[in-house]
Amino acid sequence: MRALITGGAGFIGSALARHLVGQGADVLVVDKLTYAGHLSSLEPVAKAANFAFAQIDICDRAKLGEAFAAFQPDAVFHLAAESHVDRSIEHAHEFIATNLVGTFNVLEASRAYWEALPQERKQAFRVLHVSTDEVYGSLGADGLFREDTPYDPRSPYSASKAGADHLASAWFHTYGLPVLISNCSNNYGPYQLPEKLIPVIILNALEGRPLPVYGDGGNIRDWLYVDDHVEALCLIAAKGEAGRCYNVGGRNERTNLQVVHRVCELLDAHAKKASAHKELITFVADRPGHDRRYAIDATRLESELGWRAGETFETGMERTVRWYLDNESWWGPLRKAGVGVKRQGLLK
Known part of the structure; x- marks a missing residue:
């Protein structure tokens, strides 16, 4: 297979690229290299x-047209998106441009x-539009x-992702383009940008910073290890039915506070300090419009x-924490640049 991956220098996209290259597929990664895309995430396959x-x-x-032709x-695999x-909340225009206009261009x-x-x-060609469970709202x-x-x-x-999903569906129904859509739950694992919950908690804890928990910490997410998600994407592209949507979830519901406590437990075991890491937990003002619960039916x-x-969840979290402990060379420069250090998304 010859696979073109948009957003392939990002968290999920780079995991997909590394997997497909390892499987022998010819891979072209297309990425703008914004703050979220890093060639260091592709270093294992770069040569x-x-x-x-x-x-x-x-x-x-x-x-884009030139890349397709060449x-x-x-x-x-369309993964390029603004996703935080x-x-x-602070920069909505960038999300409209990339997630809606960009998706239109890819289609x-x-x-x-x-x-x-x-x-x-033509009959074998497929476009997989990768989306999120957040389009469904709050359970x-x-x-x-x-x-x-x-x-x-x-x-x-x-x-913006909901609008992109509708565009993808419309291009199938109107033009017959063989599009499939996947909607995944919260991903975690190696190479995740340190502005998302799990890497923020790991790195803040290692640095002795407060561990911020929004609201009461009771918001629930279904956690999916990134390599499992990648396996699902490859399967959907190979065997899924064009025009259909496929939900991808790990069946691992946890509150945010439970996730933070688990990270602290693992760090207590693998990066011991004088006091328990959970003592750094700090409850902060909740995010505006924060959905209470997501959970995927992947039947x-x-x-x-x-x-x-x-x-x-237990095995995936163990692998994730150990990866961050072993790979400061990847995340260190990002932290020095301020990624994930300052909170965003509070209304002025």
């Missing part, structure tokens, strides 16, 4: 003969390329997000395509 990189903004339609992909809720570049393919390759104490759950986004980020993916998450 591979079956890997290539192009610094392209997905809002540049002409450059690389001739069999599949497009706190940032979206149009894919369509123009797909329509010119010979019939056999109560019970229930799960299904593929037919009505959309109810609550933040500029989730609203369609599990029953139709046979996917199963390989990591439990």
Whole structure:
């Protein structure tokens, strides 16, 4: 397979690129290299003969078209997106530009390329638009997000992703472009930018900084180890039905406070200090519009395509904490640059 990955220098995109290169696929990563995209995340595969990189903004339609024409992909994995809720509260315009206009450009570049393919390759071509469970809004104490759950986004980020999902669906129904959509729960694992909850807690704890917990810490998320998500994406692209959506979740619901406590326990075991790390926990003002609970029903993916998450929350967290302990060379420069040090997303 020849796979073009947008946003392939980001957290999930780089994990996908590393996996596909390791599987022998020819991979082209397209990334603008904003604050969230780092070539260091691709360093393990950077010298591979079956890997290539192009610094392209997905809002540049002409450059996208040139990349398609030169690389001739069999599949497009569209992961390029602004994805941090706190940032979206302060800089909503960037989310509209990348997540909506950028997705439009990716779909149009894919369509123009797909329509010119010979019939056999045209039938095999796929575009996988990778989205989030946040488009569904907030759950109560019970229930799960299904593929037919009505959309109810609550933040500029989730609203822009919901709009992108609708564009992807429209390009399938209107133009016949073989698009699939995946909606995943909260990812975690190696190479995650230290502005998201788990790496922030790990690195703040190592540095003796306060461990910020929004509100009462009772917001619930379904946690998915990034490599399990990557396996799901490859399966959906290979065997999924065009025009369908597939929810990807780890079936690992935890409150934010439970997550923070688990990180502290692991650090107490692997990076002992004079006092327990949990003593650094500090409750801070909640995020505006903070959804209370997300939980994914991954039955369609599990029953139709046979996917199963390989990591439990316990094993995935152990691997994640150990990775950050062993890889200061990756996250150190980001912390020195201020990534994840100052809180964002508070209304002025």
